Each structure stands twice: as structure tokens, then as C-alpha cells.
Amino acid sequence: MSKISAGELNVIRKKGRPGDLKVALFYPSLYHVALDTLSFHMLYFYVNNRRGFIAERFNIVKKFGQEPRPYSLENKTPLKNFDVILVSVHYEPDYVNIVRFLQAGGISVFSSEREKPYIIVGGPAVISNPEPLAEIVDVFAMGDIEPILPYLLDRLLEFHDRKHQLLEALPPEKGFYVPQRGDKEVIVNKAIELPLEFHPIAQIQPAGKSPRGRKTMIEVMRGCFRECSFCLEGAIFKPKRERSYEQVRVIAETGSYLNKSRKIVLLALSYFDHSESDKILEYLVNNDFEVSVPSIRVETLNEKRLELIVAGGQKTLTIAPETADYSLSLEIGKPLLQAKIENVAFYSRKMGIKSLKLYFMIGLPGETIEHIKKIVDFVKKISEKSGYRGVRELKITVSPFVPKPHTPMQLARIEDIQTLKKKINLLKRELGGFAEIRSHDPRWSHIQAILSRGNRLLSKLLILWAKYGGGLGGWRKAIKDLNLDIRKYLTPTPDFTMPWKKIRLS
Incomplete structure (x- = not known):
């Protein structure tokens, strides 16, 4: 048993039976990132609830350099002892961590040179474009957990010791891409609805006696109808599917007991696009839950909803204008509502929200330095009208635009590193003292763009x-x-x- 898992809540340690398939569930980032990823919990609890399987968790220990030999968090089981490695990847630069992990575990990297363990990878990044990993991965799970995972586990039980038969039993029309098979078309398999059996209520909580850091994550909605031209998640996870009020209430009530926390995090691409969003939030607030709503479209906000957010204990409001230029905003399919943002910021401050976060993209097609200066003016105007000012109250995050497959902007160029750095430096220079400025390193954005559009070379x-x-x-x-x-x-x-x-x- 590892030191980390010894103090965690809701860890599963199955003794199993002879012949049970051992699944290494790997998240290719650090421990705390895996813990904050609901899909990782979904995989962990669903696989362990299935007869014939034992799932144990792995994550990387070091972001760079030589990764130590991997052992599972639950029982310190060596990676080589597992039959299957199941990977959930959300961010293209984490691809290298999959390879580092295999190398550290003494696992053959190329699929053609490996009989076992079977390596199966899913997640938004590979649903978008799996080809950079095609020489390494045996099977890509292209779609939602609900229709894909039960079928996959059934086939693993049936063909667990026959790789060729297993790969042939996972058809592309059901969302399985097998590079060795030379599939010409793969259909992304999406859930029609969001059944409760796949949503974990008990979730792994970090070690420690203090409830700080504990929470129950609830996916209230999947998909989006907004169709922003740059958004990968909106493209690959549409249509919008809602979890019912009744389901959310069950997860919140039971989760607060099992997870030893009254904190609820409501996950959706745009929370108030849920048809029962007000009813859900009112229930949680009236029953003394602490509520976090991390993703909100500004056009869905009004005074009543701001009051509910404040009553739920949320201290920070996050808004993503993306750009401060109206013409650019139309180009990316997310119209700038400057007056609305200013009013929301004003009322947020008045109602007691302590800080405001604003997200901007830079390097959009057609963008110039003049557009960046508009961001400066926009932020200063919001600060003046709302009263938010200083690094504790006003936080700006700047990310270079990265074109993504399956979006209308999939073949757009990414701006060169020096120009992106120049724009970031201008924002830091002009807004120093007004706000805290955080920026994504343009060099990593270039790596992300290359892997997003890359082939199996x-x-x-x-x-x-x-x-x-x-x-x-x-x-x-x-x-x-x-x-x-x-x-x-x-x-x-x-x-x-x-x-x-x-x-x-x-």
C-alpha cells in the first residue's frame, strides 16, 4: 500500500479471484490532476464494480526527467503485473508521459512488438486525433464511457489472452479504432443519456483529517449547443445531454456522506444552459451545501443567479470573453457582450464575490497588437466600473489560440512564438498593478498544435x-x-x- 492511498477516502482494494483481469488505470499527469478529473473516477469505480476485474491507479511522479519505476497507488503492484493499461488523456502534451510511463515500467512501447499488456486509450485529445499515438496504442476508445466501457470489458473477458481476436472483436462502428487493423472510418460512440450507474457517488478524496480539498464532483450536463468555432469539447461532445434534477440530488446527498464533505462542484461546459440549473442550485443552497460553478456563460447570468452563486459560498466568478474586439468575437462564434460583462462584474462585487477571473485567447486569426491594446482598455474599464483591482481581486489568464481538429478553425495557422510573447509582455506591462496576469507558455501551445494535427510519424x-x-x-x-x-x-x-x-x- 502506498503512503498516498493509505490516507485516502473511498479507495477500493479488491482481493479478487484467480483469473481476474488486472487493469492499470493510468492518468498521464500528476496525482492531484488525476484526482480532480471526474472521468478518471468514473473508470475506476465502474471497472472495479465489474466481476472479473481489479483496477488500480497510476499517475506520473515527475513532470520531466527519468520517471521512477511505476507501482500502483493501492497495493504497490508493479506495472508489469497488469493485463491491461487503460489511459484517459485530456491534453496532447501529456502523450509523452504515456511513453515515459511505459519505458519506466519496462513495457515495450510499440504495439507491434507487444503481446501484453493491452494498451487502451480514450479521452478528448485522442477522440479528436489519435494518429500521433497510433504506433504505440492497441485500441483507441472513441466516444463516451457509457456505451463503450461495458462492451470493452465484455470483450476483454472473452478474449483476454488472444490479442488478435480481441482487436478484431472491437468494431470501428462501435467507437473502437485499432490502428493495426487499418480502419478507414471510425464512428464516435456517444451516450444517448447519462445513466446514474456510471456516475460515481463515492469519489476518492485526498489524504488528511481536514475536509479541505474534499468535494463531490457532479457532471450535470455533457455537450453544448453554442458551437464556438475554436472549441474542441463543444465539437466532439455534442449534442447537449442533461443529468436530471433527481439524479443530481441523489449524488449530492449521498456523496456528502460518503465523501465527508458538503462541497459540490457542478461540471458542465456552460452550467446555466441546463434546463433545471436554477432548481438544482436553489436546492443545494437551501440545504446548506457549499457550491462551486466553474463554467458559466456571461449571457446566462442575472441578479438572481448571482445571488444563488454567492449564497452557495463561491468567492470567485470566472468569465471567458476570449477577445475584447467585437469583430474577432464574431469570427470565433462567441459574440462579445461588453456591457453585459461590465454589469455582471459590477453586481458580483456588490453582492460579495471577492474576485473576478477573465480568460482571453491571443493569436487569433486576423489579430494585431491593436486588438491586444483593446484587452488592456477592456480590463481597465471593468476594473473602474466594478471596483475589482489588484492581484487578489482581478485575475487575467491569457492562452495562445491552438487550432483543433473537427472545429471550423481546424486548419488555421498558429501564431509564431515571438509574436505571442510580445503580446503577453504587453499585457503584463500595461496591466501590472491592475491585475494578476497568468499566461500559458507559447512554446507549449506550439507543441499542443503540432500534436493536435499530427500524423503517426x-x-x-x-x-x-x-x-x-x-x-x-x-x-x-x-x-x-x-x-x-x-x-x-x-x-x-x-x-x-x-x-x-x-x-x-x-
């Missing part, structure tokens, strides 16, 4: 990058050693072949 790059320990230095060295031309992924030409064309969003 990048598998060799990932393997060499992992050998060099990941990180920016390892990335540069791997590209140099392979003499790889990455410009075609950053600025696609008209004859660019989209590796994700075989993925059909149902």
Missing part, C-alpha cells in the same frame, strides 16, 4: 522525446535528431492531409 518523435525526459529541451533535441519539419503542422498548406478525416462524429 510523430510516434517516433514521442518515443525519442520521452527518452530525453520530456520538457521543452527534450522536445527540441528530439526534433533536431529526427530532422523533422514541423512547419506543416503549424501552418498547414492547402494540400495538407488531415489525419483525423477517418474519425466520424456521430
Whole structure:
């Protein structure tokens, strides 16, 4: 048993029976990131609730460098003892951590050279474009957990010791992409509804006697109807599907007992687009839950909803204008509502919300330095009208635009690193003292763009990058050693072949 899992709540330690399949459930990032990812909990509890399976968790220990030999959190079981490695990946630069993990565990990296363990990968990043990992992964799970996971587990029980038969038993029309099979088309398999049996009520809580950090995450809605031109999640997870008020109430009530916390986090791409959002929030507030609503569209807010948010104990309001220019906002499919944002900020401050977070994208097609200056003016105007000012009260996050497959902007160019840095520095210089400015490193944005639009030639790059320990230095060295031309992924030409064309969003 590891020191971490010894103090956690709701850990499962199955003794199992001879012949049970051992599943290594791996999240390719640090421990706390895995713990904050609801889909990871979904996989953990569903697999362990199935007869014939034992699932134990893994995550990376070091962001860069040599990863230590991996042992499970539950029982310190070596990775080599598992039959299946099930991976949930949400962020393309984490691909290298999958390879680092396999190398550290002494597992053959190439699928063609490996009989076992079977490596099965799902998550938004690979649903979008699985090709950079195609030489490494045996099966990609393309779609939602609800229709895919039961079918996958049934086939694993049936063909657990016959790799070829297993791969042939996972058809592309049900959302399984097997690169070795040469699938020409794969249909993303989506859940029609969100049944309660797949949503874990008991969730793993961090070690420690204090309730700080404990919570019950509730996915109240999946998908979105807004169709922003840049949004990957909106593209691959539509249509919008709601969890009922009754389900949310059951998860909240039972979860507060099992998770030893009254804190509820309501997860959705745009919470108030749920048809029963007010009813859910009123119930939680009236029953003394602490509530966090992290994702809100500003056009869905009004005074009543702000009052409910404050009554639920939320101290920070997050709004994502993306840009301060109206024409650019129309281009990305998310119209700028400047007056609305100013009014919401004013009333938020008046009602007792302590801080305001604003998210902006830079490097959008057609953007100039003048557009960045508009962000400066916009933030200063909001500060003046609302009273939010200083690093504790006004927080700005700036992220370079990264084009994503399956979106209307999938073939847009990503702006060069120096120009992005210049824009970030301008914002930091002009808004210093007004707000805390956090920015995503443009070098990592370029890596994300390359992997988002990459083909299976990048598998060799990932393997060499992992050998060099990941990180920016390892990335540069791997590209140099392979003499790889990455410009075609950053600025696609008209004859660019989209590796994700075989993925059909149902």
C-alpha cells in the first residue's frame, strides 16, 4: 500500500479471484490532476464494480526527467503485473508521459512488438486525433464511457489472452479504432443519456483529517449547443445531454456522506444552459451545501443567479470573453457582450464575490497588437466600473489560440512564438498593478498544435522525446535528431492531409 492511498477516502482494494483481469488505470499527469478529473473516477469505480476485474491507479511522479519505476497507488503492484493499461488523456502534451510511463515500467512501447499488456486509450485529445499515438496504442476508445466501457470489458473477458481476436472483436462502428487493423472510418460512440450507474457517488478524496480539498464532483450536463468555432469539447461532445434534477440530488446527498464533505462542484461546459440549473442550485443552497460553478456563460447570468452563486459560498466568478474586439468575437462564434460583462462584474462585487477571473485567447486569426491594446482598455474599464483591482481581486489568464481538429478553425495557422510573447509582455506591462496576469507558455501551445494535427510519424518523435525526459529541451533535441519539419503542422498548406478525416462524429 502506498503512503498516498493509505490516507485516502473511498479507495477500493479488491482481493479478487484467480483469473481476474488486472487493469492499470493510468492518468498521464500528476496525482492531484488525476484526482480532480471526474472521468478518471468514473473508470475506476465502474471497472472495479465489474466481476472479473481489479483496477488500480497510476499517475506520473515527475513532470520531466527519468520517471521512477511505476507501482500502483493501492497495493504497490508493479506495472508489469497488469493485463491491461487503460489511459484517459485530456491534453496532447501529456502523450509523452504515456511513453515515459511505459519505458519506466519496462513495457515495450510499440504495439507491434507487444503481446501484453493491452494498451487502451480514450479521452478528448485522442477522440479528436489519435494518429500521433497510433504506433504505440492497441485500441483507441472513441466516444463516451457509457456505451463503450461495458462492451470493452465484455470483450476483454472473452478474449483476454488472444490479442488478435480481441482487436478484431472491437468494431470501428462501435467507437473502437485499432490502428493495426487499418480502419478507414471510425464512428464516435456517444451516450444517448447519462445513466446514474456510471456516475460515481463515492469519489476518492485526498489524504488528511481536514475536509479541505474534499468535494463531490457532479457532471450535470455533457455537450453544448453554442458551437464556438475554436472549441474542441463543444465539437466532439455534442449534442447537449442533461443529468436530471433527481439524479443530481441523489449524488449530492449521498456523496456528502460518503465523501465527508458538503462541497459540490457542478461540471458542465456552460452550467446555466441546463434546463433545471436554477432548481438544482436553489436546492443545494437551501440545504446548506457549499457550491462551486466553474463554467458559466456571461449571457446566462442575472441578479438572481448571482445571488444563488454567492449564497452557495463561491468567492470567485470566472468569465471567458476570449477577445475584447467585437469583430474577432464574431469570427470565433462567441459574440462579445461588453456591457453585459461590465454589469455582471459590477453586481458580483456588490453582492460579495471577492474576485473576478477573465480568460482571453491571443493569436487569433486576423489579430494585431491593436486588438491586444483593446484587452488592456477592456480590463481597465471593468476594473473602474466594478471596483475589482489588484492581484487578489482581478485575475487575467491569457492562452495562445491552438487550432483543433473537427472545429471550423481546424486548419488555421498558429501564431509564431515571438509574436505571442510580445503580446503577453504587453499585457503584463500595461496591466501590472491592475491585475494578476497568468499566461500559458507559447512554446507549449506550439507543441499542443503540432500534436493536435499530427500524423503517426510523430510516434517516433514521442518515443525519442520521452527518452530525453520530456520538457521543452527534450522536445527540441528530439526534433533536431529526427530532422523533422514541423512547419506543416503549424501552418498547414492547402494540400495538407488531415489525419483525423477517418474519425466520424456521430
